[in-house]
Amino acid sequence: MSSPEKFELRLYVAGQTAKSVLALKNLKRICEEHLKGQYSIEVIDLLIDPQLAEGDQILAIPTLVRKLPEPVRTIIGDLSNTDRVLIGLDLRPL
Amino acid sequence: MESLSKSPTGIRGLDQITLGGLPKGRPTLICGSAGCGKTLFAMEFLVRGAMDFSEPGIFVSFEENGKDLTANFRSLGFDLDDLIQQKKIKLDYIHIEKSQIEETGSYDLEGLFVRLDHAIKSIGAKRVVLDTIEALFSGFSDEAVLRAELRRLFRWLKDKEVTAIITGERGDKSYTRQGLEEYVSDCVILLDHRVIDQVSTRRLRVVKYRGSSHGSNEYPFLITSKGISVLPITSLALEHQAKEEHISSGIKELDVLLGGKGYFSASTILVSGGAGSGKTILGASFAASAAQQGKKVLFLSFEESPSQLARNMKSVGIDLSTPSKKGLLSCHSDRATAHGLEAHLVKIYDLVQDLKPQVVILDPLTGFSQAGTEMDIEAMLTRIIDHFKAEGITALFTSLGGRSEFERSSNVGVTSLIDTWIELRDVETVRRNERAISVIKSRGMGHSRDTRPYVISSHGMLIAKAAAKTGARV
Numbered sequence: 001m002s003s004p005e006k007f008e009l010r011l012y013v014a015g016q017t018a019k020s021v022l023a024l025k026n027l028k029r030i031c032e033e034h035l036k037g038q039y040s041i042e043v044i045d046l047l048i049d050p051q052l053a054e055g056d057q058i059l060a061i062p063t064l065v066r067k068l069p070e071p072v073r074t075i076i077g078d079l080s081n082t083d084r085v086l087i088g089l090d091l092r093p094l
Numbered sequence: 095m096e097s098l099s100k101s102p103t104g105i106r107g108l109d110q111i112t113l114g115g116l117p118k119g120r121p122t123l124i125c126g127s128a129g130c131g132k133t134l135f136a137m138e139f140l141v142r143g144a145m146d147f148s149e150p151g152i153f154v155s156f157e158e159n160g161k162d163l164t165a166n167f168r169s170l171g172f173d174l175d176d177l178i179q180q181k182k183i184k185l186d187y188i189h190i191e192k193s194q195i196e197e198t199g200s201y202d203l204e205g206l207f208v209r210l211d212h213a214i215k216s217i218g219a220k221r222v223v224l225d226t227i228e229a230l231f232s233g234f235s236d237e238a239v240l241r242a243e244l245r246r247l248f249r250w251l252k253d254k255e256v257t258a259i260i261t262g263e264r265g266d267k268s269y270t271r272q273g274l275e276e277y278v279s280d281c282v283i284l285l286d287h288r289v290i291d292q293v294s295t296r297r298l299r300v301v302k303y304r305g306s307s308h309g310s311n312e313y314p315f316l317i318t319s320k321g322i323s324v325l326p327i328t329s330l331a332l333e334h335q336a337k338e339e340h341i342s343s344g345i346k347e348l349d350v351l352l353g354g355k356g357y358f359s360a361s362t363i364l365v366s367g368g369a370g371s372g373k374t375i376l377g378a379s380f381a382a383s384a385a386q387q388g389k390k391v392l393f394l395s396f397e398e399s400p401s402q403l404a405r406n407m408k409s410v411g412i413d414l415s416t417p418s419k420k421g422l423l424s425c426h427s428d429r430a431t432a433h434g435l436e437a438h439l440v441k442i443y444d445l446v447q448d449l450k451p452q453v454v455i456l457d458p459l460t461g462f463s464q465a466g467t468e469m470d471i472e473a474m475l476t477r478i479i480d481h482f483k484a485e486g487i488t489a490l491f492t493s494l495g496g497r498s499e500f501e502r503s504s505n506v507g508v509t510s511l512i513d514t515w516i517e518l519r520d521v522e523t524v525r526r527n528e529r530a531i532s533v534i535k536s537r538g539m540g541h542s543r544d545t546r547p548y549v550i551s552s553h554g555m556l557i558a559k560a561a562a563k564t565g566a567r568v
Contacts, residue, residue, distance in 0.1 A: 014204040023199070046205060050212035053205050057189050060234065061204035076234075077199035088196030 007031075007039040007089070008068035012053070014046045014061045019078045023062040026079035034091055064088075098305045101149070101221070101257040104142025105135070107324030111300060111309035116281055119255040121248050123278040125262040125270045126285030131296060131317055132261040134170065135285065136223040137163070138321050139259055141172045143221045144182035149257075151221035152184050152213045156229035160185040171320050181217045190233030197235060203243040207250060219256060226261040228272050248277045269301065280304050286312075295436060295470075298324055314473070318440045320447075325439070325477050341453070341488055344383030345376070347557035348516075348531070351546065353539040357514055359452075361537070362479050363490040364509065367518030371529060372550050373492035374398075376516070377455040378407045378414060379554055380490055384453040385417030392451035393425040394442065396461035400425035411553040424449055430461030435474045438462070442478060446485060453488045460494040479511045513537045521547070531557055 011027060013020035024043060031039045046053050046061070056065050060076040066089055075088035086092040100114035109115050116122045116139070124132050140151035155163060163185060164174040177183040186209065213219065227244070234240055251258045260278055262270030269275045275282055282302040288295060298315045300308045315324040340355035349356040357363055357380075365373045374397075381391045393414075395403055403425060404414045417423035426445060428438070446454070456478075462471050482489040491512075509515060515534040520527050532545040548557040 012205065014208055017204075019200060019202070026199075046208040050208045053209045053212070054186070058205040058209075059188065059190070059203055059230075060195075060201040061208075062201060063205065073196070074194055075196040075198055077197050077201040080199035084196060084198035088198065 005038065005069045007035050007066065008042075009039060010042045010044060010056070010065045010067055012044050012046060012056070012058045012061060012063040012065070017061075020062050022078045022080065023064070026082070026085070027064060030079070030082055030085055034086065066090075100306075101143075102147060103139045104146045105138050105322050105324060107313065107315070108298075108322075111298075111313060111324060112281075112303065113306060113308060116257055116259070117303075117306070118257050119252065120280040121251050121258040121260055121278045122281040122283065123260050123262060123270070123274055124283045124285065125264055125274070127264040127287065130264075130285040130287040131315070131322065132285060133158075133166070133225050134317060134322060135283075136225050136259045136261055137167055137172070138170070140183060140221055140223055141167070141174075141177065142321075143257075144177050149220035150182045150184075150217045151223065152186060152210070152217070152219045153223045153225065154186045154188060154210065154213075155225050156188050156190065157226060159187045159189075169319075170317070184213055184217050184219070186213050188229075190229055195233070200239070201236075202239065203230075203247075206243075207247070211254075214254060214256065222251065222256045222258040224258065224260045226263060228262055228270065228274065231272050244274070244277055275302075285315075295434070314436060316436050316440050316443075318444065320444070323440075323443070337486070341389075342383050342387075343376075344379035344381075345555050345557060347546070347548075347559065348376075348555075350560075351531070351533050351542040351544065351557070352514070352536055353541050355539075357488060357490075358538060359488055360483060360486045361488060361513035362482065362511065363488070363514040363516065364512040365490065365492045365516045365518065366495055367492075368520060369494065371518040371520070372548075372555055373494075373518060374403075374457050375407070375410055375412065375550060375555050376518070377457050377490050377492055378403070378412045381423060381453065381455050382407075382412050382414060382417060384488075385420075385422040388422065389452040390449060391417070391423045391453045391455070392445060392449055393423060393455045393457070394445075395425060395427045395457050396430040397458065399427045403427075409552070410550055410555075424451075431464045435462065435470055439474055439477065443481065446481070446487070451487060454482060454490070456489065456491045458492040458494055476511060514541075518548075521545070 011024060027041060031041065044052050062078060064075040064079065066073040073088055073090060075085060079085050099118040100116065101118040102109050102115035124135055126132050137153060140153055143149040143151050167174050174183060178185065214222065230240055260274060262274045265271040269282060269284060281304065284299045284301050286297045296315050297312045299312045300310065313324050315322055337359045339359040340357065341359050342356040343349050343352065365376050367373050381393050385391045398406065407414050414423060418425065459475065479489065514536040517532050517534050519530055521530045528547050530545045531548050533541045544560060546558050548555055
């Protein structure tokens with residue numbers, strides 16, 4: 001599992017809900033395990049910046065968007081199923 | 095308890111059926127199969143709200159993007175771009191593609207709420223349309239979450255006090271495929287588009303309206319170049335103002351038969367008679383004479399082209415070309431079978447709206463018998479007559495057939511709407527067949543009971559004077 005590519009990840013939340021907190025915790029853990037040193041996480045709180053929901057077509061909360069590498073990928077939920085997150089991020093072949 | 099307050103839709107006819115509009119500050123469900131006009135209904139509700147009632151609105155589309163929507167509404171004569179620029183309407187396109195989304199762990203739809211809230215606040219919206227929210231069901235696989243969120247959404251819309259329209263696709267057993275009626279309980283409107291005898295008809299029915307009475311029939315509606323028009327047959331409730339003015343029939347002796355002054359202005363006249371009895375001539379005489387008095391006349395012919403009509407009428411001394419050239423008379427010809435009844439109605443409504451005539455001749459009614467079922471024709475005539483009355487138009491209809499046929503057929507319902515009924519018929523005498531005219535009824539005037547012989551000459555219809563016993567005095 002080594003890729004020189006840089007992962008640019010964006011996590012959309014709406015306030016500090018249990019699901020949002022859990023999603024961020026899970027995301028950080030997965031990234032540390034699988035993408036150490038080659039990722040950046042940006043957390044967007046829609047309660048603060050509601051206008052940003054339109055750009056990435058956000059409906060579900062929490063939503064994780066992989067902006068880079070392209071193509072853009074979307075994963076929704078609290079990211080508690082690590083295998084599915086890895087599939088969603090295209091880090092593990094099916 | 096205070097009565098339910100309503101939000102007028104501004105859609106012609108719908109506010110009459112619902113006695114004032116949709117429940118204010120509550121969601122209404124509009125359902126129907128594909129292509130029945132749900133989106134148009136919802137959009138007209140928003141546009142009218144923004145233009146006529148100063149209530150800005152949000153249109154959230156789950157199906158069409160903003161460009162497609164604006165294009166669609168331009169075809170109905172609504173300029174969305176302008177309204178969007180003035181911040182009276184906001185379009186929000188929500189795109190869902192399940193294949194691009196991976197689901198892992200629990201989630202909710204707070205993002206949708208955030209977006210709606212942001213949109214509502216940005217223009218101070220009072221109206222919201224969600225078209226069609228069922229698309230969510232194809233985007234997310236956790237149905238339990240979706241249903242809980244929908245329930246929350248409709249409650250949330252109520253809390254926001256916006257008047258909302260939610261559209262839904264017609265299901266097999268329920269009003270909507272996903273049973274949305276379970277969540278929207280205040281008002282449910284069903285749209286239907288069906289084809290009977292190759293004639294397509296759109297219909298609307300208010301299935302449910304909590305806390306309010308409403309018209310419960312199925313009402314036909316039209317999608318015209320000026321928006322939607324629902325046609326509640328009995329909506330006019332006979333409110334039109336009766337006029338005391340008279341208008342000459344264009345035939346002197348006929349005016350005498352009608353009590354001396356001719357027809358009542360804004361009344362409805364039926365001329366019935368056999369083939370070749372001179373019904374069209376009676377109509378054309380009226381048209382020419384009204385135009386001569388400076389009135390605007392619309393002549394709708396379902397048998398002859400305008401030039402044929404002008405030529406034939408010229409042969410009996412009625413000049414239709416001069417008033418046509420002056421712009422006082424417009425003739426329109428159309429085969430009755432060329433369109434469905436509704437399309438005819440639309441055309442007639444549009445012509446009346448554009449030309450604003452004071453007199454309309456429709457020649458002949460009987461042409462429609464091929465274009466729909468008897469019941470539909472009767473309903474359509476009722477609507478036309480109501481419309482003319484409401485607009486203060488004096489209307490003359492001709493119809494093939496004698497009195498006895500009329501009273502036997504279902505058209506009898508129409509004859510009760512007619513104010514003046516003139517019959518042309520053949521009378522057999524010893525020597526020859528004579529034509530005779532009589533006024534069967536004429537509301538509000540002391541009309542003659544005479545049956546008078548008449549002839550059609552190169553100077554139009556000549557009716558014998560009262561003294562004459564036999565033969566026309568020409």
